[in-house]
Amino acid sequence: MDNSKIYKMPFAKVYPLYIQKAKKKGRTQKEVDEIIFWLTGYNRFSLFQILSNNSDFETFFKYAPKMNPNAAKIKGVVCGVRVEEIEDKLMQDIRYLDKLIDELANGKAMEKILRE
Template sequence: MDGHRVFRMSFASIHPLYVQKAEKKGRSRAEVDEVIRWLTGYDEAGLEEAIDDGRDLATFFANAPAMNPNVELITGVVCGVRVEQIDDPLMQQIRYMDKLVDELARGKRMSSILRSPGAATVSAAPRSR
């Protein structure tokens, strides 16, 4: 770890800021937690434990059960930097989380935020063979 101050910030200090940002735009804590769980593989109990034990972001991501295999589908700009071009893996993971919460707060559909395969092409009508 090359000493970025953000790596040493506690997840417990960041999480309420994410929730506040989402709630200001009419979204919920449950939705914030859902996108974080999607990204990291934490279950509900694991996410609560990460908040309660005060682990830093480096530890939060190091202990993540499994980063989502669709993480490479997260693209765009956070803090003026394209997330897909960040070289440091930990910084990239943190920015992915920031990006997902930003999308949630901007009102994107959850299926789009969670990069559901074919979300844009899903049809309500059953397919015929």
């Protein structure tokens, strides 16, 4: 499967969709940001830079300060594929983020989403 189209998609194009999905279910942008910070190690400033630079997903994850070691605890299905079985590391990271946003939109408590 050719994932290059997803890898080259600007993160700034998808980020508002994550927020929109969360808000439709009564969640907040702050919670979306908290998930991104937890997973990638970005902070408000560095996330703003990524968004301002119109960086793609590949760059977003390549320059993530530190992927959370608990990301391996993320299990489940996104787009019909089990995230823990994805062999391509970049695609797995993208789907981890998708899965966490899905959990947020489905009303899961932040402590559980962040695997605390």
